[in-house]
Amino acid sequence: MDRNARNSGAGAVREAHRFDAAALDAWMAANVADYRGPLSIEQFRGGQSNPTYRLATPARFYVLRRKPPGQLLAGAHAVDREYRVITALGAQGFPVPRTYGLCVDEAVIGTPFYVMEMVEGRIFWDTTFADVPRADRPAYFDAMNETLARLHMIDPAAAGLADYGKPGNYFARQIARWSKQYREDVAAGPVAAMDRLVDWLPAHVPADEPQPRVIHGDYRCDNMIFHPGEPRVLAVLDWELSTLGHPLADFTYHLMMYRMPPGITTGLAGADLEALNIPSEADYVAAYCRRTGREGIPDLDFYLAFNLFRLAGIVHGIKGRLARGNASSAHAASMVAMLEPLAELAWTQAKRAGAR
Known part of the structure; x- marks a missing residue:
């Protein structure tokens, strides 16, 4: 089964992630403007961390994101941070879903959660954009590039996010x-x-440390909702790993798609980019640099090694949640199978950056 089939759509709520629907209905009636039940609930198939649900009412759909139940690592699954950054960026005109409310009272459904609008559009789980006509693919890549550059040009203080991350060297802290x-x-x-x-x-952390920007932390094609028929990003999703940090860390995480083979999440390594009509890695880097006023990206290989390590760390966390019984996705086991190949790919990239 391909990633699109595994992750698209919603279905019955998984046993480990069920909660009291009546309690949620009462909270929605008290806290969400213009809410009217009755309420029905399904769980989205995609996602590895915070369980995500589709809430249906006669008038509209909503999306609920919650902290998963069970034993969790300290500081992980901070849905209150997700809610804060989405709300703040929406006020800056950045494409995110509208937020409706945050609940930190665990008595309601068992864990903290927030509710946002359900943005209707297309999610692409395959980085080749195979479902898009060949002639249109450069425009979709350009839309991803422009949206991330736009995020990195937002002044965190102007967005009310000056305290959204810790001071000091971003890479040292993240490592x-x-x-x-x-x-x-x-x-x-x-x-x-x-x-x-x-x-x-x-x-081997580079000395360069620019003014921190809001960074998404997991920016890839399947964390975006595109317009149903246009190469335009309507909403960027899944802000759990967002913080203030080095914008090049965020961009090069996204850039990993060029270095990863299709078997590890979804990647373009080994693909015939010219035949697919997909911009080269060099052209994609140049477009981002042009939009953000950079002449280039020194230490690119280190940044990619770091991000591959970080992605392996995320998958390692999924393996831990699977072992503890609170993995969010029904397909967590298939992700965990990628852990060792991904870690080896990260080390190979580190050797390109000078590791011995």
């Missing part, structure tokens, strides 16, 4: 964070390539 999370998640177990990266990365 420390993901290394700590990797080491502490004993349920997931060790991975040899991850151990090598944990040792090498901290000693």
